Amino acid sequence: MAGLSGALIGCGFFAVNQMHAWRDIEGAAIIAVCDRDPERLKIVGDQFGVTRRYTDAAELFAAETLDFVDIATTVGSHRPLVEMAAAHGVPVICQKPFAPTLADAKAMVKACADAGVPLMVHENFRWQSPIQAVRAVLDSGEIGTPFFGRISFRSGYDVFSGQPYLATGKRFIIEDLGIHILDIARFLLGDVSSLTARTKRINPAIAGEDVATILMDHAGGATSVVDCSYATKLAAEPFPETLIELDGSDGTIRLAQGYRLTVTGKSGTRVSDVSPRLLPWASRPWHNIQESVLAIQRHWVDCLASGQEPATSGADNLRTFALVEAAYAGAASREPVQIEALL
Ligand code: NAD
Ligand code: 89Y
Incomplete structure (x- = not known):
């Protein structure tokens, strides 16, 4: 399979696990990162050697050709970012909690369905x-x-x-x-x-x-x-x-x-x-969660390749x-x- 090019939005506390897991996955790579906080953007960009960096998600979508986007921001930004991905026809992973309210979550599922864009909630447990x-x-x-x-x-x-x-x-x-x-x-x-x-x-x-x-x-x-x-x-x-x-x-x-x-x-x-397993980049006691991050991200890549709906798709997560x-x-x-x- 040709490698999928992804971007990560949100370079905070938990995103570091997602970046480690992406490095372990054949068939996908994070080619651009985005965070509205330039300090977090630099830390994660430098740590994982990603040089294409954005402080504004709209600029990221305008400038990059992406096979998927991985949204690892906190809940308040999930709806606008998922809708932005849908508007650009980019398949999207969104961290939990999916949305502030069920009404927002339904609108996000609809936006992706209307755009024909796969949507998975990062429900890793x-x-x-x-x-x-x-x-x-x-x-x-x-x-x-x-x-x-x-x-x-x-x-x-x-x-x-x-x-x-x-x-x-x-x-x-x-x-x-x-x-x-x-x-x-x-x-x-x-x-x-x-x-x-x-x-x-x-x-x-x-x-x-x-x-x-x-x-x-x-x-x-x-x-x-x-x-x-x-x-x-x-x-x-x-x-x-x-x-x-x-x-x-x-x-x-x-x-x-x-x-x-x-x-x-x-x-x-x-x-x-x-x-x-204690993955090489993992640390106790988080290793249980960290291993599941790798598993769900592998599942996403498999689903994009096969056209199968992810187990924790937006529709399932409702x-x-x-x-x-x-x-x-x-x-x-x-x-x-x-x-x-x-x-
Ligand atoms: P965090 O605050 O450390 O990081 C969020 C980052 O997103 C920050 O750097 C912030 O600047 C950036 N950001 C926010 N809005 C943005 C926007 N519109 N554009 C660009 N960047 C933006 O938060 P965290 O602890 O890493 O949590 C992130 C998400 O991960 C939360 O939804 C949390 O619930 C979830 N989480 C999941 C697990 C899990 O096991 N699945 C574990 C911990 C946290
Ligand atoms: O944010 C939470 C999660 O998703 O898993 C554990 C956590 O980090 C703290 O409750």
């Missing part, structure tokens, strides 16, 4: 190798039909030092982190028909909620609990592990802290270590994003929220 290992067990039929799930992320890790904006938004854990955990619940148990949510703010130094507990009905019949906290101080800090419990008609799956997978099913009990909106609405009203009504 389902691409973590331990999560893929859980899905493979489910697909094997070993535990039969799942009827219950608990997808849990509880931590006391200081995410605010690397991402200070997380402390200032009115919305925090559901929009930032819960969005991934809700997506994993969909990935494992299918689409959600209704949910009930409760939130709390424990850390007085932040503006948004840092604890969320969400009870969900899945259309396929399973019930799940998604629980997230950044206010949970444990003896051994689990960040950024997602822990999973699934009960099925013929057995159970437990993904426990330390990436220990226990499967009890039709053929007995098997315990395995499903730790992610169904995850609807759960975020529903969780905030449900926490405010303390009433159950029907998901189809939002879509």
